[in-house]
Amino acid sequence: MRSLFEGVPARAAWGLVCVIVLLYLAPLVFGGYVLSVLILCCYLAVLGQAWNVMMGFAGQLSLGHALYIGLGAYASGALFFHFGLGPWIGLIPAFIVAGAMGALIGWLGFRFGIRGVYFALLTIAFAEFVRILFDHWGWIGGSSGMFLLVQNRNIDMDAASIANAFWTLRGPNWVFYYVILTGMVACLVTVRLLMRTRVGYYWLAIREDQEAAQAMGINVLRYKLLAVVISAMMTAFGGVFYAFYNNTLYPESIFSIDRSIELLLGVIIGGIGTLFGPILGAFALTWLGEGLSITQEWFDIAGLKLLTYGVAMLAIILFRPAGLWPWLRRLLGMEERRPDA
Amino acid sequence: MLEVRGLHKSFRGLVAVNELSFAVAKGSIGALIGPNGAGKTTVFNLITGALRPDRGQVLLDGKDITGRRPDQACRDGIGRTFQVAKPLNDLTVEENVMIGALRAARGVAEARVEARRVLDLLAFGREATKPAHELTLPDRKRLEVAKALATKPRILLLDEVMAGLRPTETDQMVEVFRRLNQETGLTILLIEHVMRAVMALSGHVTVINYGSLIAEGPPDQVVRDQAVLDCYLGQEAD
Numbered sequence: 001m002r003s004l005f006e007g008v009p010a011r012a013a014w015g016l017v018c019v020i021v022l023l024y025l026a027p028l029v030f031g032g033y034v035l036s037v038l039i040l041c042c043y044l045a046v047l048g049q050a051w052n053v054m055m056g057f058a059g060q061l062s063l064g065h066a067l068y069i070g071l072g073a074y075a076s077g078a079l080f081f082h083f084g085l086g087p088w089i090g091l092i093p094a095f096i097v098a099g100a101m102g103a104l105i106g107w108l109g110f111r112f113g114i115r116g117v118y119f120a121l122l123t124i125a126f127a128e129f130v131r132i133l134f135d136h137w138g139w140i141g142g143s144s145g146m147f148l149l150v151q152n153r154n155i156d157m158d159a160a161s162i163a164n165a166f167w168t169l170r171g172p173n174w175v176f177y178y179v180i181l182t183g184m185v186a187c188l189v190t191v192r193l194l195m196r197t198r199v200g201y202y203w204l205a206i207r208e209d210q211e212a213a214q215a216m217g218i219n220v221l222r223y224k225l226l227a228v229v230i231s232a233m234m235t236a237f238g239g240v241f242y243a244f245y246n247n248t249l250y251p252e253s254i255f256s257i258d259r260s261i262e263l264l265l266g267v268i269i270g271g272i273g274t275l276f277g278p279i280l281g282a283f284a285l286t287w288l289g290e291g292l293s294i295t296q297e298w299f300d301i302a303g304l305k306l307l308t309y310g311v312a313m314l315a316i317i318l319f320r321p322a323g324l325w326p327w328l329r330r331l332l333g334m335e336e337r338r339p340d341a
Numbered sequence: 342m343l344e345v346r347g348l349h350k351s352f353r354g355l356v357a358v359n360e361l362s363f364a365v366a367k368g369s370i371g372a373l374i375g376p377n378g379a380g381k382t383t384v385f386n387l388i389t390g391a392l393r394p395d396r397g398q399v400l401l402d403g404k405d406i407t408g409r410r411p412d413q414a415c416r417d418g419i420g421r422t423f424q425v426a427k428p429l430n431d432l433t434v435e436e437n438v439m440i441g442a443l444r445a446a447r448g449v450a451e452a453r454v455e456a457r458r459v460l461d462l463l464a465f466g467r468e469a470t471k472p473a474h475e476l477t478l479p480d481r482k483r484l485e486v487a488k489a490l491a492t493k494p495r496i497l498l499l500d501e502v503m504a505g506l507r508p509t510e511t512d513q514m515v516e517v518f519r520r521l522n523q524e525t526g527l528t529i530l531l532i533e534h535v536m537r538a539v540m541a542l543s544g545h546v547t548v549i550n551y552g553s554l555i556a557e558g559p560p561d562q563v564v565r566d567q568a569v570l571d572c573y574l575g576q577e578a579d
């Protein structure tokens with residue numbers, strides 16, 4: 001607990017606790033549409049947090065994170081589809097497969113000195129490669145997709161049914177909401193704690209200057225690999241959630257580069273290399289997107305959404321290049337005493 | 342303590358270090374000097390493993406460490422600074438040094454204490470909490486030294502850390518190294534153009550030109566060596 005809030009001004013700590021409590025109370029007030037948007041927000045926040053570990057903290061650009069979503073989704077989805085095993089058991093192979101894939105890509109890239117944009121291209125190439133592989137893999141349904149059985153959307157409100165709904169991730173939306181919200185908080189806490197350890201500081205050193213990091217005794221390859229593996233695993237958690245929430249998996253959609261881009265836009269908007277940037281960005285971008293979709297339908301202006309999206313991105317990059325969170329944090333007087341994470 | 346034997350490195354035909362051999366005795370302060378482009382920095386890069394030599398060996402306490410990675414060299418006890426400082430820009434000065442201190446510390450808390458000690462030693466005052474990118478050039482050089490010192494090296498390689506310092510600052514820095522050397526037995530090898538610092542600190546000077554050894558010995562003797570005078574004069578005439 002101490003290292004969780006160390007250096008955080010009391011006002012920021014209370015603000016955070018309040019926001020989290022409010023988010024946990026949200027299903028009591030909202031249902032249906034609002035709840036489904038909140039689910040999307042939290043889901044993107046998890047993915048953004050994961051991507052940010054690699055890019056924001058360890059300084060390694062990945063444009064192929066959809067790969068780990070897909071691997072997580074298919075690993076757990078296939079276990080459920082073929083053997084009836086639930087998401088929490090599916091999480092284990094999801095972690096292993098995504099972590100191993102991250103390690104492989106990282107090793108290939110870092111071992112052979114592929115850096116920056118070229119490394120990013122490698123990550124795209126792998127996502128595409130796996131997509132094509134899955135398109136032709138009959139056991140998981142190939143390009144015609146895999147469908148998970150949806151049952152009992154409505155559950156009895158007794159403890160056993162509720163526990164069962166959480167365990168099997170089959171149930172009403174509020175069950176999914178609590179799972180992904182808790183996942184979001186867990187990711188936040190995990191990353192926060194990691195950034196206070198040797199690993200976190202080594203990542204920052206590598207991000208800032210690899211040669212300097214190496215001269216200070218840091219095994220750059222090892223710590224970069226660790227960043228990719230942890231990031232891949234966190235992303236795979238998002239993938240497992242995706243599988244059980246959406247129930248339909250197509251390689252073409254799940255491994256697409258659009259998905260890889262979508263998850264990092266929020267981080268850029270919110271603030272790369274900050275803890276709350278990914279969360280703020282995911283919420284801001286998702287609600288903006290929803291608002292625009294509705295407006296677009298009302299006024300029947302095709303392309304309004306994409307256009308505004310583009311303008312918003314441009315405005316952020318031009319006027320708040322560090323993202324919204326560093327600016328908001330200063331505005332609210334919530335800056336940490338140590339300006340690191 | 343540190344010895345190089347027949348070290349050789351060429352960059353696409355250009356011989357940067359030519360069959361160079363010299364040694365730095367344990368507990369001593371050695372200097373490596375030579376005109377611009379003589380190959381001094383390249384020697385450091387070869388010793389620390391940032392570059393791989395074409396031929397030759399690097400020995401630390403008699404153990405062959407040729408071709409080890411820079412982080413391994415650091416863990417073996419070789420600390421180095423970079424001629425063009427490499428601060429971790431977005432982090433504070435204290436964090437920069439703390440990360441170096443993590444090499445030998447058990448955890449972050451211990452490293453933080455060690456960082457404070459090193460920062461005090463190098464007379465960092467209020468700058469300690471500043472982001473490193475806000476530092477002036479001399480302060481960045483000091484930070485370079487602090488980062489290297491924090492890793493608790495047994496031998497410290499300093500690449501022109503006095504360049505750009507005012508004479509009083511140079512004297513302070515010289516004093517710090519002298520004390521470190523006397524009190525902790527730290528071995529130092531320094532590359533330096535500021536002769537005032539070389540003369541004040543080192544007992545043994547190695548002079549190279551075009552990557553080859555041209556003279557070595559005590560500083561007062563080396564500065565009167567004809568070959569040394571010629572190569573420095575040659576440069577002035579350029």
Ligand SMILES: Nc1ncnc2c1ncn2[C@@H]1O[C@H](COP(=O)(O)OP(=O)(O)OP(=O)(O)O)[C@@H](O)[C@H]1O
Nearest residue numbers: 352355357375376377378379380381382383384424
């Ligand atoms: N990575 C490299 N690739 C190609 N050439 C290099 C490389 N590093 C150094 N050189 C060349 O090797 C020679 C020696 O360079 P080095 O930096 O070692 O000299 P130096 O003695 O440190 O000079 P200075 O006093 O200017 O710092 C120079 O001609 C330089 O251009």
Ligand SMILES: [Mg+2]
Nearest residue numbers: 381382383424
């Ligand atoms: Mg040099």
